[in-house]
Amino acid sequence: MDMTWFExxxxxxxxxxxxxxxxxSPTGYMHVGNLRTALYTWLIARHSGGKFILRIxxxxxxxxxxxxxxxxxxxxxxxxxxxxxGPDLGGPVGPYIQTERRALYGKYAQLLVEKGxxxxxxxxxxxxxxxxxxxxxxxxxxxxxxxxxxxxDTKLAAGVPYVIRxxxxxxxxxxxxxxxxxxxxxxxxxxxxxxxxxxDGLPTYNFANVIDDHLMGITHVVRGSEYLSSAPKYNLLYxxxxxxxxxxxxxxxxxxxxxxxxxxxxxxxxxxxxxxxxFLSEAVVNYVALxxxxxxxxxxxxxxxxxxELSHSFDIGGISKSPAIFDREKLKYFNAKYLRAMDADxxxxxxxxxxRQAVKNPAIDWKLIAPLVQPRCDTFEDIAPQVDFFDALPxxxxxxxxxxxxxxxxxxxxxxxxxxxxxxxxxxxxxYDSIHDALIGLAERLELKNGRIMWPVRTALSxxxxxxxxxxxxxxxxxxxxxxxxxxxxMEKLAQ
Numbered sequence: 001m002d003m004t005w006f007e008x009x010x011x012x013x014x015x016x017x018x019x020x021x022x023x024x025s026p027t028g029y030m031h032v033g034n035l036r037t038a039l040y041t042w043l044i045a046r047h048s049g050g051k052f053i054l055r056i057x058x059x060x061x062x063x064x065x066x067x068x069x070x071x072x073x074x075x076x077x078x079x080x081x082x083x084x085x086g087p088d089l090g091g092p093v094g095p096y097i098q099t100e101r102r103a104l105y106g107k108y109a110q111l112l113v114e115k116g117x118x119x120x121x122x123x124x125x126x127x128x129x130x131x132x133x134x135x136x137x138x139x140x141x142x143x144x145x146x147x148x149x150x151x152x153d154t155k156l157a158a159g160v161p162y163v164i165r166x167x168x169x170x171x172x173x174x175x176x177x178x179x180x181x182x183x184x185x186x187x188x189x190x191x192x193x194x195x196x197x198x199x200d201g202l203p204t205y206n207f208a209n210v211i212d213d214h215l216m217g218i219t220h221v222v223r224g225s226e227y228l229s230s231a232p233k234y235n236l237l238y239x240x241x242x243x244x245x246x247x248x249x250x251x252x253x254x255x256x257x258x259x260x261x262x263x264x265x266x267x268x269x270x271x272x273x274x275x276x277x278x279f280l281s282e283a284v285v286n287y288v289a290l291x292x293x294x295x296x297x298x299x300x301x302x303x304x305x306x307x308x309e310l311s312h313s314f315d316i317g318g319i320s321k322s323p324a325i326f327d328r329e330k331l332k333y334f335n336a337k338y339l340r341a342m343d344a345d346x347x348x349x350x351x352x353x354x355x356r357q358a359v360k361n362p363a364i365d366w367k368l369i370a371p372l373v374q375p376r377c378d379t380f381e382d383i384a385p386q387v388d389f390f391d392a393l394p395x396x397x398x399x400x401x402x403x404x405x406x407x408x409x410x411x412x413x414x415x416x417x418x419x420x421x422x423x424x425x426x427x428x429x430x431x432y433d434s435i436h437d438a439l440i441g442l443a444e445r446l447e448l449k450n451g452r453i454m455w456p457v458r459t460a461l462s463x464x465x466x467x468x469x470x471x472x473x474x475x476x477x478x479x480x481x482x483x484x485x486x487x488x489x490x491m492e493k494l495a496q
Contacts, residue, residue: 001114005107012093014217018050021218022076022083023057023209026068029270030075032262032326033224033254036288040251040319041222042081043289046311053216054086056097057209059202075271078281080307085216093216098208105203108211108241109164109196117240118196119145120162122155139192140165164197166207166233167240174232178248179316181225186232194233206230210237218246225250249316252323254291262326274331278354278380282307283335289314291324304337336378347374351383358384361391368477372468389462390477393486396463398493406451413456414494419446420457421487430480436472460490 022038024030045052054076056069076083085091095101112118121144131141145167147155155162168191175185196207203211213221228250238245253261262268269277274284286305295302295313305313339347348370355366355373369390373383388394401413408416423438443453457471461478475483 001111006111009104009215013215014051014092018045018048018219019053019217020045020050020220020222021053021055021213021216022081023055023212024072025057025060025063025205026065026072027060027063028065028068028071029264029272030071031264031268031270032288032291035075035079035271035284036254036291037222037224037251038076038081039079039285039289040249040293040314041220043311043314044220044222044249044316045084047314050219051084052081053091053218054083054096055212055216056087057205059098059205059208061099061202071272078275079271079285098203098212101208101212102202104215105197105208105211106201109203109207112166112196112237112240113164115240116167117237118164118166119147119193120152120155121165121193121195122147122160122162124161142193145193161199163195163199165193166196166237168193168233168236174235176231176235176245176248178228178231178250180250180252180319180321181228184228184231188232191232191236206233207237210234213246214238214241214243220247220249222249222251225252249319251292251319252321255323255325257325268326269328278377278382279331279335280338280350283331283338286310286338287331287334291326292320292322293318294320303334332378339377339379340375342374344371344374347371351380354380354383355387358387359390363479363482364390364477368473369468372473376468386466386468389464389467393461393489394463396459400459400463400465401456401490401494403451403455406455407449408452408455410494412452413459414491416448416453416456417460417487417491417494420453421484421491424475424480424484424487427480430476432472432476435475439471456490457487460487 020041022041024034024038042052044050054072056072058064058069073088083089085093085096087094087096090096109118113120121140123140123143127143128140131139144165169188171188173185173187174191175183177183194206195204197203212218231248231250235245256262256266256268260266264270271284275281285307286303289305289310290303293314294300295305296315296318299313342350348367351370351373352366355369359366359369369387373386376386377383398410402409419442420439423442424435427434427438439453439457440450443450446453454471458467458474461471461474461483467474469477478486
C-alpha cells in the first residue's frame with residue numbers, strides 16, 4: 001500500500017498545543033449532560049491557551065433531526081463557548097462534518113486491515129441474528145477472522161456485502177488511563193470485534209471518532225463515563241495504527257435524583273427548555289460547571305463564576321467521580337443572584353417579553369414595572385403572576401384590607417379610601433413625587449401612620465396581598481383614571 005497519502009495526512013496534524021473538541025451528533029436538543037461536556041471541553045482548551053474544535057458527527061443518518069445542527073450552533077454561542085475551528089469557520093484539518101470525511105475512513109480501515117488490526121466480515125444478517133439466541137444476547141463469534149486470502153478475494157469478486165471489524169487480541173489485557181478514574185484494565189476476551197465500517201461504507205461512531213481525533217490533533221477527550229467500556233477498544237485502535245493515545249476525561253452522569261439519570265422522556269429540561277422557563281444562560285452555565293466539578297484551594301467555597309473566571313480556575317483534578325444531581329431549586333438560587341446583579345437596563349431588556357406577555361394593556365408602561373419585579377423573581381417566569389393585576393383587577397375578598405401590622409380593618413379601610421379619593425381627584429400633575437407627597441401629606445393631616453392610608457390604596461389597586469411596589473408606584477403605573485376607578489370599586493366592595 002502506497003503510504004504517501006497517509007504521510008501527508010500526518011504532516012497536516014497540528015502539534016505543540018492542547019486541542020480539545022466537542023463532537024455532538026445532531027439528533028435533537030442539547031441536554032444538560034451535553035452542555036456540561038461542551039463546557040468542560042472548552043474550559044480545558046481555554047485554561048491552557050489551546051484550541052477548541054467543533055465537529056459534527058452525523059454518521060448515524062437514521063437518527064438525524066432537521067435543524068439540530070442549528071440548535072448546536074445557537075446553544076454554544078448563547079453560552080459563550082466560541083470555537084476556533086469548525087464547519088462554519090474551517091481550519092487546517094477540515095472538513096469538520098463527518099459525512100464530508102467519508103473517503104478518509106475507508107482508507108484508514110483498509111490500512112488497518114493491512115496492519116492486521118481489522119478484517120472484512122461477510123456474515124449476513126440472518127447469521128448474525130442466529131448468534132444472539134432467544135434472549136437477544138450474544139456477541140460476534142469471529143467467524144470471518146481467519147478467512148484465507150483466496151476466500152476473501154472470491155467473496156469480493158462475487159460482490160458479497162461486508163463490514164470491517166476490529167481484530168481484538170485473543171488473549172491478554174488492555175489498560176488505559178483516565179484522568180478522573182485512573183488506570184482501568186480489562187481482559188481482551190471480554191471485548192467483541194466491533195464493526196468499524198458498515199456495509200454502506202460509512203464508519204461507526206467509535207471508528208470515526210478515533211480517526212478524526214487523531215487527524216485533528218486532539219490531545220484531550222471529554223466524554224461521559226458511559227463510554228468507559230469503549231475506551232479499551234479505542235486504545236487498541238490507537239495502538240494498531242501506532243498513534244499516541246489522547247488524555248481521556250470521563251465524567252460521571254448528571255442525575256435527576258440518586259437513582260435516575262436525567263432524561264427528556266421523563267420531563268427533564270434541555271438547555272433550551274431552561275431558557276424558556278426563564279433562566280439566564282449565564283446562570284445555567286455557572287451552575288452546570290459545578291455539576292461534577294469543584295474549584296480548589298482559596299476558591300474551594302466559591303460558587304459564582306463568570307465564564308472567563310471559570311477558564312482561569314478550571315482544572316481537570318477538580319472533576320468528581322461521583323454522579324452529580326441536577327437540582328432545579330439550586331439553579332433557581334443561582335439564577336436569582338444573577339437577576340439581582342443585572343444592570344437595570346439589561347434586566348428591563350431581558351424581561352421585556354415576559355412583561356409584554358403579562359401586561360397587554362398599551363396604557364401601562366411596562367418599563368416602570370421592570371425595576372419593581374427585578375428583586376422579586378428567581379426566574380423570568382415569576383414575573384407574570386406578580387403583575388397580571390395591572391391588566392385587569394381580579395375579583396378579591398375584602399379580607400385583604402385587614403392587616404394587623406398596618407392596623408387596618410374593613411371600617412377604617414373604607415374611611416381611608418373615602419379620604420384618598422378627593423385628594424387624588426384633584427392631583428396634578430400625576431407623577432411619582434406628587435402622588436407620594438399627596439398620600440403622605442394626607443396621613444399627616446389625619447394624624448395616621450402611613451400604613452393606614454397606603455395599605456387600603458394598595459389593596460384597592462391590586463386585589464392582591466403581595467405586589468411589586470407599594471401604593472405610590474401602583475398609582476403612577478396605572479394612571480390617574482384607572483387608579484380612581486379601582487379606588488371607587490374598593491369603596492363599593494367595603495360598603496356592602
